[in-house]
Amino acid sequence: MKSDPKSLSTVFIIDDNSAVRDAIRWLVEQVGLKAKTYASAQEFLSSFHPDMRGCIVLDIRMPGMSGIELQEKLFHGNIQLPVIIVTGHGDVPITVRAMKAGAFEFLQKPFNDQTLLDAIHAALDKYSALWQQEERRNQACKSLAALTPREREVLDLLRKGKPNKVIASELGLSVRTVEGHRANITEKMGVKSLGQLIEMMLKSDPENLDN
Incomplete structure (x- = not known):
């Protein structure tokens, strides 16, 4: 709580x-x-x-x-x-x-x-x-910092709306590997859906969300 x-x-x-x-x-x-x-x-x-x-x-x-x-x-x-x-x-x-x-x-x-x-x-x-708001923003920044470089790459493509197959193709990974990264990302960020994930990113870095 x-x-x-x-x-x-x-x-x-x-x-x-x-x-x-x-x-x-x-x-x-x-x-x-x-x-x-x-x-x-x-x-x-x-x-x-x-x-x-x-x-x-x-x-x-x-x-x-x-x-x-x-x-x-x-x-x-x-x-x-x-x-x-x-x-x-x-x-x-x-x-x-x-x-x-x-x-x-x-x-x-x-x-x-x-x-x-x-x-x-x-x-x-x-x-x-x-x-x-400040507490949520700080928590989001800490969560993002816990991601690996590859997880950040997957996250950047996820927030642009790209499906797992496209992400796998762009990064030279298998779909299963992308799914694994996605599961790790949601666990580390403490969210259950992509919508919650994007919301958290918006709170931590709103200026770069649309880049």
Whole structure:
């Protein structure tokens, strides 16, 4: 059974005010979500890795790197972590800058607890679909990498719609050998039909599927 990406998510709380960090963490954990807290943007970055899943609840004004600077760094790095800005110093220019950097939501302190929870759940729901797509794409790439060069040749001809007899002729193989390669391919790729096989290839390499 595949894991639900949302169930594996963590709410990353970044705020230099320890009381705010603890309050948000308590709130998040009360609804069954995991939470981690950081006192600065630098502290978060020091523990960051690309496989992180969840959302960020981020204060804007902090010593050192500001929340906006951290958000822009993640945005330009194409990091798939939705950011919810919470601040007591929000104004129009800051809001516009945050939204341009892809902020999922912008909340003014003091905020309503349910409003924050609603924003967190909405962010996780939206991005769970993206994480699932990425997981399927990574799995497809791993499966393709497990094929032998000959199996890749057979697969390339299969996805072009060529029957076993034609593939055998083009590669100088017997039909039975092609059938054997085809069985190995479907087993390694974890699929039961050619349609599923093509779908998996599309997810792993959509630009080259029609070549």
